[in-house]
Amino acid sequence: MRDPYTILGVSKGASAADIKAAYRKLAKKLHPDANKHDAKAASRFSELNAAYEIVGDDDKRKAFDRGEIDAEGKPRFRGFEGAQPGGGFGQGGGPGGANFESFSFGTDGFQRRGAGAGPGAGGFEDLLRGMFGGRASPGGGARGHFNQFEAEDFGAQAGGQDLIAELTVTLPEAAAGTQARVHLPTGKEVEVKIPAGITTGQQIRLKGQGYAGPSGRAGDAIITITVAPHPVFKVDGDDLRIELPITLYEAVLGAKVRVPTLDGAVELAIPPDTNAGRTFRLKGKGLKVKGGAKGAHGDLFVTVRVVLPDKTSDELKELAKKLRDASPYDPRKDLG
Secondary structure, three states: OOHHHHHHHHOOOHHHHHHHHHHHHHHHHHHHOOOOOOOOHHHOOOOOOHHHHHOOOOHHHHHOOOEOOOOOEEEOOOOOOEEEEHHOEEEEOHHHHEEEEEEEEOOEEEEEEOOOOOOOOOOOOOOOOOOHHHOOOOOHHHHOOOOOOOOOOOOOOOOEEEEEEEEEEHHHHHOOOEEEEEOOOOOEEEEEOOOOOOOOOOOEOOOOOOOOOOOOOOEOOOOOOOOOOOOOEEOOOOOEEEEEEHHHHHHHOOOOEEOOOOOEEEEEEEEOOOOOOOEEEEOOOEEEEOOOOOOOOOOOEEEEOOOOOOOOOOHHHHHHHHHHOOOOOOOOHHHH
């Protein structure tokens, strides 16, 4: 196996906190559930776990740095101070050779067995400690097994990772609420209930629809909502705004005109001599008020805009000339 420091991307002088942070970052990136189409993801994730088992544990890291174990955590004996009676090898060289320890490596990692070990007897301590606060990994920390993770490592549920998805809805759907289907990065398609009054940037959490972790428990799916721009209405908080085109004669003579709303068209009375830019308020025709009383809605503000016909007739031009000559006025007199 490669050098564990290299695998984790840290220097040999890195602090324990830096090593833990590097591991968490890489674990999220390399987790097999996040790389379902990568055949080598599992082996890279296993290699990462094995590296962290060495340098993420204080005792193992010291043993590795001293050359007592290799990158796989196996013992690397570089010599013994003397053979003891019965075929055992002594360590510490106690008087009479009575003090000795032996070591083995297997599925339970390093095991230390002492026989009459007295003061000053050296050797390895139990090198297996679990990740993140001393919890042991499945299989006693044997190389190739996944370590356990804290809830913060892979999402709201221990062992699982949250996934992020986006969903765009129309303004009428956001205003009234709807059911929509969203395709998740996991390949699954789920139905999402969109509550009435939702706005751009709000999120919906689907429990248990995220990535599954080593324990089999899944995180959540977090759906970020975007409300698509509407061709007619503009959103202003809980209110809506609309520009309403009216004719020249409707502005001069007054009229009743139909105004679209999210609930259907309503009739608006335009009084005579209405100037372009005048705004009318239709109460309760806006969006649902967030945190307001039940059934409370914002308003719809209608701003009129006088629009001439696509092609001005000769009669209208002659009338305009007569008005200009007979009743001239300056609408810009207050501008200075």
